[in-house]
Amino acid sequence: MGSQHKKLLQINITANWGSHGKIAEGIGKIVLDHGWESYIAYGRWMNPSQSTLYHIGSKWDEARHGIISRLFDNHGLNSKNATRKLIQYIQSIQPDIIHLHNIHGYYLNYPILFEFLSQYNAPVVWTLHDCWTFTGHCAHYMFIGCEKWKQHCEYCPNLKAYPKSLLFDRSYQNFEDKRGDFTSLKNLTLVPVSNWLQEQIEQSFLKEQNIITIHNGIDVQLFKPASNNxxxxxxxxxxxxxxxxxxxxxxxxxxxxxxxxxxxxxxxxxxxxxxxxxxxxxxxxxxxxxxxxxxxxxxxxxxxxxxxxxxxxxxxxxxxxxxxxxxxxxxxxxxxxxxxxxxxxxxxxxxxxxxxxxxxxxxxxxxxxxxxxxxxxxxxxxxxxxxxxxxxxxxxxxxxxxxxxxxx
Structure with missing residues (x-):
């Protein structure tokens, strides 16, 4: 991979913003402290970061992706140009590890990304913060108690939940697409952030993958008892x-x-x-x-x-x-x-x-x-x-x- 510095690239909807963005930021700090280079490619919101940031797509692309997704239930299948540009960026930095977080959120095309990842031979780590990865539509099914994802999603009862669809139910095909793409990598490690989520993944089409739970942590110097209120x-x-x-x-x-x-x-x-x-x-x-x-x-x-x-x-x-x-x-x-x-x-x-x-x-x-x-x-x-x-x-x-x- 050329240079003596190891390189980490993380991909998430946000950079140093909200809980997942802060997790990516914290991981970036650790690798920087150990002499690595750290890059974060993000889709929507950011705060200044210690890592090198790359903004995927544009507000216009995100809006377009959102509208099409709401009509056709094809979340994650738009943003083609934005994703191709991201791939050029990845090739230009040649990371040793690619770490995915939330890749949903109207900013990325997952089939194009996964086709690239299956050819690019670096290990991929994927932290799962919700259930979107193994369902035909939703990021959470708990509230309505749906278990279709264990066999195969279709006739989705949860279309009004994020990522909301107003017209079409593409859950059967989404399930097929995700199963095909997300099981296509030889060197993928899934990291659920709770034991509960690991148990869910083990009942899904991802059960054969390498799975390790790492719970989220917080900044204990920042969050500590304060007296002056x-x-x-x-x-x-x-x-x-x-x-x-x-x-x-x-x-x-x-x-x-x-x-x-x-x-x-x-x-x-x-x-x-x-x-x-x-x-x-x-x-x-x-x-x-x-x-x-x-x-x-x-x-x-x-x-x-x-x-x-x-x-x-x-x-x-x-x-x-x-x-x-x-x-x-x-x-x-x-x-x-x-x-x-x-x-x-x-x-x-x-x-x-x-x-x-x-x-x-x-x-x-x-x-x-x-x-x-x-x-x-x-x-x-x-x-x-x-x-x-x-x-x-x-x-x-x-x-x-x-x-x-x-x-x-």
């Missing part, structure tokens, strides 16, 4: 004398907003419910006595909110491995989550509780118990658990070790 309390009119129940989502679709509204009716006014990540419509939807905060990229605010809360409640109905659970515990706050996907996998001894989906009464009892005992009882265990098992430096090192193993 006066400013935040004033800014959002949060009553410091009440017990604070916090909920956070970057997108509240299937993440339990209705459950928080029900919880509000159960808990008395000694409890303040604070929700982050609401869009304008959702802010109108919630009752007056819930504090709604729009999505924030301000990490310092988030850290203060996590640290101020008595308990973090994550009533998600569809999830793979939510990092908000980790962030809350890293700030010393115990969590309650539904038994959904990989969400319970974050919880260790004395760091939180798992309840069945929709069991809001039970969640309310636990919230009362925590506020009675005081969160101090849980704070150290929460912090230590994240430092031990979900520190991003340790987790991303596992990717670097995997790369070196694959290059041997």
């Amino acid at each position: 006066k400013e935040i309390l004033e800014k959002y009119k949060i009553n410091a004398n009440k017990h604070i129940v916090l909920g956070i989502a970057s997108n509240w679709y299937h993440k339990g907003l209705e459950d928080f509204i029900k919880l509000r009716n159960i808990l008395n006014n000694q409890y303040e419910i604070v929700l982050v990540g609401l869009n304008k419509k959702e802010q109108k939807q919630i009752p007056r006595d819930i504090i709604g905060i729009p999505r924030t990229q301000n990490i310092k605010e988030l850290v203060t909110l996590y640290s101020t809360a008595d308990v973090y409640f994550n009533p998600t109905w569809e999830d793979n491995f939510p990092t908000t659970n980790l962030e809350a515990m890293a700030c010393g706050t115990p969590i309650i989550t539904y038994r959904t996907g990989g969400s319970p996998e974050a919880i260790g001894q004395h760091t939180g509780f798992v309840v069945n989906q929709g069991h809001i009464q039970q969640a309310a009892e636990i919230i009362k118990r925590i506020s009675l005992e005081g969160k101090e009882k849980y704070a150290n265990a929460c912090r230590n658990h994240i430092e031990t098992y979900f520190n991003m430096d340790t987790q991303y090192m596992k990717y670097f070790e995997l790369y070196n193993q694959l290059l041997k």
Whole structure:
């Protein structure tokens, strides 16, 4: 491969933006620290990065891909020119490892990419953050309880879910196309980010592939207990004398907003419910006595909110491995989550509780118990658990070790 520096190229919908983009950024930092070169090719949004960035396609291409996909249910089959240009870029840098993350999101043509990857003889690592890779349409099927993907997708009951299709149902053919392309590489390693997702993959057409689970990690220097919360309390009119129940989502679709509204009716006014990540419509939807905060990229605010809360409640109905659970515990706050996907996998001894989906009464009892005992009882265990098992430096090192193993 020419130069003595090893080169990593990651491909993701975002660069250093949102949870997957931050994971790619963190992996890039690790390889840079070890004398490699790091490149990230991204489709849509970015923040400045330590890696060299390459923007795939354009806003126009993405819009076109989105519209065609919505009409014909052929997500991932447009953006041909953008993908051919990406391939020229890959050939110009000659990476030793190609690491895929989310390749869906209206910016990439997967048949063209996979045809290239099957000829380009470098190892490919693919981190799976959802289920899109092995279904004929959706990225998540949990909410509607569909299991067609285990045999063969057709007559999709989930067409209105992302990536939404308004006219056609191409799920049978999408399933065929993906199975053909995604099983075509000789040197592919799939990395689900939860044990739950690994179990799903093992029941799909990808079950013969090399599969290794690596849980997501977070920046434990960034997410740590913060004491000074006066400013935040004033800014959002949060009553410091009440017990604070916090909920956070970057997108509240299937993440339990209705459950928080029900919880509000159960808990008395000694409890303040604070929700982050609401869009304008959702802010109108919630009752007056819930504090709604729009999505924030301000990490310092988030850290203060996590640290101020008595308990973090994550009533998600569809999830793979939510990092908000980790962030809350890293700030010393115990969590309650539904038994959904990989969400319970974050919880260790004395760091939180798992309840069945929709069991809001039970969640309310636990919230009362925590506020009675005081969160101090849980704070150290929460912090230590994240430092031990979900520190991003340790987790991303596992990717670097995997790369070196694959290059041997």
